[in-house]
Amino acid sequence: MKRFSRTVLSALFPCVLGMVIFPANTLANYDPAKDYREIPAIVKQFPEPSKIDMGTPAFVADKTDFTSQREMEDFINQLTKTSDSLKVRIIGQSQKGNKIPLLVFSDSQSVTPEILLKNGKPTVLILALQHGNEPAPGEAALAYAKSLAEGKEGDVLSRVNVLIIPRANPDGAESFSRDLANGINLNRDHLLLSSPESRAIAQVFNQYQPDVVLDGHEYSVAGRWVEKFGAVQRYDAMLQQATTNNLPTRLAKTMEKPFRESIVNTFETNGLSHSWYYTTDKNNMQDKTLSMGGIGADTLRNIAGLRNSVSFLLENRGVGLGKAHYARRVYTQLLAMQAIVKTAAKNSKELIELGRDIRKDISNEAGQGAIVVKGKATPEKHTVLMIDAKTADGVKVEADWNSSLNITPVITRSRPYAYLLASTEKKAAQQLQTLGVEVYRVNQAQQIKAQQYSLTEQKDARKKDVTGSVGTTGNTMTQVTTRVEDIELPVDEGYYYIPLKQPLANLVIAALEPETQGSFIANGLITLPAKTALTKTKGATAKGKVEIEPKRLPLYRLLESAELSLTLMQ
Template identity: 40%
Template sequence: MLSSRLGVLMSAALLAACASTPLPPWPTHPSSSSKDAAATRPQAPVSTGRVVPPPLGTSRGQVETAPVADSPLQSRDIGQEAPAADLPYSPAVAARFPAPDVRYDTPGLEPGRRSFSTNAEIADWLHALAGSSRRPTLTELITMGTSQRGVPIHALVITQASGTDAVALDNSKRPTILLIGQQHGDEPAGAEALMVLARELSQGLLEPMLQRINVIVVPRANPDGAQAGQRVTANGVDMNRDHLLLNTPEAQALAKLVSKYRPMAVIDSHEYTVIGRYLQKFNAIQRYDALLQHATTVNEPEFVTKAATQWYLEPMRKALGDQQLTADWYYTTSTNPNDRTLSMGGAQPDTGRNVNGLKNAVSLLVETRGVGIGRTDIQRRVHTQVTAITSALQTTAERASDLQQVRSFVNRDISSQACRGNVAIEAVQTPEKREVVMLDPNTGADVAQQFDWNSSLHLRTQKTRPRPCGYWLSAHASAAAERLEMLGVQVMRVAEPGNVLADTYSENSRQTMDRPDVRGTAADSAPIVRVGVTPMRGSIDIPEGSYYVPLNQPLANLVVAALEPDTQSSFFANRIIDDLGSVARIMAIPSLVFDDND
């Protein structure tokens, strides 16, 4: 059982030894100020044949949208959906997933429709919401960036703060929650659900939550992939493995949004494969309506993980159960037909889930059944997303002040650890055995099987090093400095030459390989460089125009993930830094002069 407190206050001697920040009490119930959120929490009326929350379906009028012109992007318009999947299961399996009592009404969910909402329809929907809000609620449609094929990537800011800019949201003292949909273009239920939620937050049942929280909604993060009906972006990169490297404009757009608004919670909406590999390997079909997972990567803050599990996932599972929807931990299996192992979402700091966790946000993955089954059960899939995400919104409202306290503590604690103790460099999943229930493809009956299971809940640390005070980057590593700044990291430019105590990296081995992933290999265009290194201590000269990245900042653990070269996700392994001599670990507080604008 998890402790009911963030931690016991340490003795003065222990605090002096580790120089960490004193731990605040861990609230087992919402704080007194958060309890006020109960008054603003939507209360569903009791009525037969309806579900919570009632107005999230046909009980509200549909947002008016303008006629949609044909898209100029011709790869395959989402309005011309691929042929329906030939589902290899019986009516008995289909009977396990009845439609919900409520129906949702986005353009892509209209009766008789063969396609999901197009990029233009989503843009029209968001424009209509942004133009129809009334005080105290404010909405603003932001163009976060542009996809590789020139499609705008939109975010809708919904708030009752004094304004919709980042400063106004920060001054409101309300936590901001970011909702992201369709990073993978062939996973449409998240986008449809977020369109519904954007409407209900801006002008519907969920609007009272805005007295406690700010919300940013990104219904479709990968518009090119959605238009083509494919998982990856236009250049073949899986953007959900690109949140540390930021090689795609789509991942860069999300990184800049997160850096600007600093959300305390991020919900990443996906769908998972139902048949495919599971039928081929196990002669079974996926059973669960939702698969859930919080951030699980090396150096993830302990108390952010506690908040994710106790405050978010436990109520979310209950909310799903109350709607007769099933849930389990997220898992997948590799594309290798001979590999019968199931793996939770990975431990690498490259996914949105893990990178946002290293930004000290509660970061959750919500996956619904969907990949490979076309429009089958689409109302149930959207209902599952709406139910899970509404629970996350309610938690954020009820725990508003508690989340502020955790964020403040974690930011100060991480910043205080610079130059002290050790830091984990790399960790891997733990092999276990676990029983998982799937469905018989003919009878629809539950089939429980024991599987080899790679758990991300208990990571095994593979490598640690003394925690540096910061990192030095040569002037030639400007691309790395730019990516770090996009991630929200403070990077300082050296104005005058100096000398510092540092660990440089001596290379012991080198191997070129594909970047491994829990699904097999990450979709990427270039192999990675895996090196073995030995840190070598000594004084180094620091030239003018080079960079210093201090670790006495809240995103220090993200910096470690990017700059330690001998991990598969690092900037060096992925060729953003092309020379080991362009990075060093600074082992004493440097006496350097930096540019004023830093």
């Protein structure tokens, strides 16, 4: 079966992880004295799973901290000796030089991306530790890798390929801090790719094109929840699929059934409580609104959806608890990993067909229908359960709720056939290429019909997510408002042509439509006129108001196919 694939950029690298056994080292910023201490009556409500032997470094007897980078590397090295189905790639290095390993499980003779794309099996990507102070998913990823390597997961590898990135943010894991070494929130960097860590993950998506993605996190248990509600969070797991603009309907339906249904059933069978993922503003203690995970095209969950993957975020109860309930937390993530891989294996043929059909459908939609440029979550009412922090009694909270399952369109436009970037916009064109998008150069000047973006408002702003902030750094942006106008455009040689007749068309839309905080315009990847360049025209309108002459952006939309002489950008 032929699947869409860009030229593979690099071959498999051997894993050189070292054989030395290193002593455990306390993670730099992890201080057990700062852990939140639940009262005994709450602790009793979360018993450890019985008869579960994880066999991973954090569960060594008397270990008081978490798995270090060196312990992880040595553990993976030992796994490679026990399994012919496991190969390890180093997909990149962190900002501080730590290795980012990718574990590739397949029963194919070769596990190069070219081979896995053609072996007739869907590929599942499990990713953990984007946030360095959320260790349980990373430990679960190691436990699941161990189970796969030892042949304890049945015959799933006869029907799927499994990729595991157990530590996406090794610097944060080593310092026990949420963000990357430069303060960027990795989970908000999957469209802009401003960090080596996000670029390494993008390379995995480009090369292997995973059909299913699970992104593991932990969520805060106390803190603002105690301050706002006098209660701690109670759900073992919070789950949410991709929820962003322009997701294919068939993909969204598949995420709900069979995948979300299977994960939820697994939790219930094993006595674990669950909910939709939600959070609340951590800056405004008077605001008790609960919000599902956002709809922006920046998180791994949503970007994976725009890359046409069945995609889930799983958050377990854990941030702020130190090693309390650690086995239960890891077990929660492990069960989800097992469930999502087994579901992919059970529906292997259907997944391959779905991926092929969706890629074809998206390509065929170029120039047809409408797109949502900007949307917002829909306000609703919802009830969640918490635990009184002082009495351990159950608390029912009936709250205002922002639902990401229902996106209300704010700005819509016709779906273009293609976008054009002026020849000055090399940075944006290269960024699209890094995302895996096909970009062409115009090699002969001519005039065509196009739509021009006119900038009508431009101001400095800060990025926000549903918690009120994004990361330690990287939060500044330029908020713009535009309008589009039909023009006759003289296209010069060297312009960049980005067709939407390609499977990543919806990812292109997220990058190039200007009005969202994740767009290339908002983040300076496309040239903006200076704010002072918005000039007044001479004269006045009939109402006596002075008109403002909008400035043009070096970005254009084509609503129909144009006869352009093109060369694929190298």
